[in-house]
Amino acid sequence: MQRLVFVLVFPLLWLISRLPHKLFYGFSDVVYFIVYRIVGYRKKVVRTNLRLAFPDKPEKELKDIEKKFYRHLCDTFLEMVKTMKLSKEEVEKRYAVQNIEVLQEVEQRKMVLLVCSHYANWEWNVSINNYVTSKGYAVYQKISNKYFDRWVKKVRARWNTVLLTQKQAVATVVKNYRNGDLGVFGMVSDQSPQKHRARYWTEFMGTTVPVINGAETMARKMDLAVLFLKVSKVRRGYYKAEFIPITTSGSDTAENEITDKFLRLAEQQIHEKPEYYLWTHRRWKHRNSVPEKFKNPPK
Template sequence: MFFVKLLSYLPSWCLYPFAEAGAFLGYHILRYRKEVILNNISAAFPEKSDTEVKKIARQFYRHFCQVFIEMILAYSYTKKDWQKRMPITNPQDLLKYLDNGVPAILMSGHVANWEWPAFSFGRQLEYTVEFLHKPVDKKGFEKIMHQLRTRHGGIPIPKDDALREIVKRRKQPRIIGIIGDQLPAKGTEKQWLNFLNQETAFYVGAERIAKLTQYVVFYADIKRNGLGKYEATLKEIAKPPYRKEFTGVIEKYAACLEESIQRNPSDYLWSHKRWKYTKAQEEAALSGNT
């Protein structure tokens, strides 16, 4: 970790060439998940030619590597750096709730720089950010990621304990960060939606938390404006009181996320096996008809 900290004080122009090198290696030499990436982009944008799909893929590799460099650079950032590198265009829309003692759920996706909101929002808004977190198996990498993510005051909440931990501090004004576009495991509660031209499963945890706590829900629309420069716009997608049976949180979140991806497709995390199974395949597997 000392090495990462040392690197963070270097000027960005010293580190971004490593992202370029990593992108070249990943796409041309190592072919890191290349088939998954190309298939995901093709399925999401069936109207695009093979040439266009490959162009998006190459741009994705470059951006993917830049995000890792930016995580290192962020270690030494101050509040002023965040205001310059990832300003929030409309903080007042969220602060009007927080300042009146109302906690908020802030949903986002793996778009643009998906790590920086957890790093920067707490510093800029001066409220605690607690974010749902699923530990990875590689202990060394997990330790580094934990230190980077908590460096600026973020508090990770293990996903399996999320509901219990959130309820403990139910009335404490703070931000609950949820990246809601991971693939749910088979057999878990989920909602199926038409997303990017495909039948797609979404976790429903954010909706369950919203109904239980009666928190307002925002979507963080992260837009990349240049190398190491982003901006965040907060979109209110649901507020209490909620109906017992339905809030619409997941549908509205998915619609906002799709709009963000369509604006600049190469900014999405295409390397994940997001569409690993269909609803019919899950039902068949659970019924034993595989």
């Protein structure tokens, strides 16, 4: 069944990837109408999340953010499909990497954890490997359909980025550390961890939730550098990325310092243009089951 679904869907994805950009984004408008107006994909989740994150905003403004978000969501998914055909020159034009010297200076001395959130276009982050002087890795979530998983890995590895699951990433970081090998590990770090595995709960967009602190754990134990990747949407189909240092010496940071800095940077990004965050993600689903010791965390 998995193979049948892939065989039926893949030709459409191939065709979409080859559409000229004007038709491509016109098709995205059609997908938006279906996803938002007809299907109403995760509307309840999006509205709940927006009200939690922006309790003081009027309903009219939240509705405007919601509509813009769904348009952007459709663009983002299709832009991942478009990656199948994007040349190196075209992705450099549409995903402008700024202050690359910040990353290159650090990666010559230490392994780097490049953390980001589900904001703007995280799919094209893998193109940063075009500028990396050491080896580039990207952590991804495995897809249950093995054929689509294989396809997504192939698409995301277009620019020689090595794709790793979370478990593989930890093992690879440890191996590189022991062997003295350098590398840049890109990871999206704003997911909601499984509640029973959460070791740290704190405020994110005004609500106490469990947070992933795997990057911090590795950085503090192995003295790694951590940079925040801030991606902004310039206009439709065009993005810019900049590197913001969180620490160049993980072992010199206090407990939760790296995680807290990442969260504040992610929040700042969301407040600037909230329509470009992934609001369909159930990021705040554990908000009503905060352990007693984590209630009222310091800001």
